[in-house]
Amino acid sequence: DIVMTQSPDSLAVSLGERATINCKSSQSVLYSSNNKNYLAWYQQKPGQPPKLLIYWASTRESGVPDRFSGSGSGTDFTLTISSLQAEDVAVYFCQQYYSTAFTFGPGTKVDIK
Amino acid sequence: QLQLQESGPGLVKPSETLSLTCTVSGGSISSSSYYWGWIRQPPGKGLEWVATIYYSGSTYYSPSLKSRVTMSIDTSKNQFSLKLSSVTAADTAVYYCARHIDYYYYYMDVWGKGTTVTVSS
Numbered sequence: 001d002i003v004m005t006q007s008p009d010s011l012a013v014s015l016g017e018r019a020t021i022n023c024k025s026s027q028s029v030l031y032s033s034n035n036k037n038y039l040a041w042y043q044q045k046p047g048q049p050p051k052l053l054i055y056w057a058s059t060r061e062s063g064v065p066d067r068f069s070g071s072g073s074g075t076d077f078t079l080t081i082s083s084l085q086a087e088d089v090a091v092y093f094c095q096q097y098y099s100t101a102f103t104f105g106p107g108t109k110v111d112i113k
Numbered sequence: 114q115l116q117l118q119e120s121g122p123g124l125v126k127p128s129e130t131l132s133l134t135c136t137v138s139g140g141s142i143s144s145s146s147y148y149w150g151w152i153r154q155p156p157g158k159g160l161e162w163v164a165t166i167y168y169s170g171s172t173y174y175s176p177s178l179k180s181r182v183t184m185s186i187d188t189s190k191n192q193f194s195l196k197l198s199s200v201t202a203a204d205t206a207v208y209y210c211a212r213h214i215d216y217y218y219y220y221m222d223v224w225g226k227g228t229t230v231t232v233s234s
Contacts, residue, residue, distance in 0.1 A: 052222045055220045097216075100173070100217070102162055
């Protein structure tokens with residue numbers, strides 16, 4: 001199985017400031033034949049299901065605010081919230097779908113400082 | 114707008130079989146572009162893939178749960194179902210149904226609200 005790790009476990013950021021979440025895979029999720037990274041990001045607010053934010057590591061899902069962006073390649077990825085809003089308080093998960101047994105990271109909790 | 118709704122018992126006894134159904138509304142479960150899956154989340158923990166099915170009936174199971182899981186699909190009712198046998202307390206979780214894009218292991222763009230299943234005598 002591809003093991004996903006995330007850092008930090010939690011972070012607190014002031015409103016309007018940048019939040020950065022890291023995700024690392026135990027092996028590369030970059031498929032060389034199409035040069036795509038098989039990596040997605042989800043946001044989960046308390047009591048709600050996960051919501052897809054980013055796929056193919058950097059493609060924003062329709063309707064997701066442009067303050068959310070994804071970057072990285074191979075084994076190291078980043079989700080950036082450029083200007084944190086109150087409604088962004090949530091847990092964020094990365095997911096690899098390179099392997100048919102897809103797996104999630106443990107999550108990073110984002111709070112307001 | 115596509116919606117998914119989970120249903121089933123909230124309490125299951127140890128060693129019995131957990132049965133859940135996901136009803137899809139606002140779209141057809143028979144679309145060739147999508148797969149339909151179950152993801153679970155134990156209390157206070159992360160997300161774990163359980164199983165996925167295609168409208169044709171092809172099934173894909175998590176290796177760690179494969180021996181206990183069965184999925185089925187009823188295209189006439191726009192529903193798909195999950196059965197997990199020989200449950201233990203470790204199977205206590207919120208169970209979500211979700212839609213996969215393109216392939217059974219790809220990302221999920223639509224999720225149900227989830228249903229809590231507790232395994233206890």
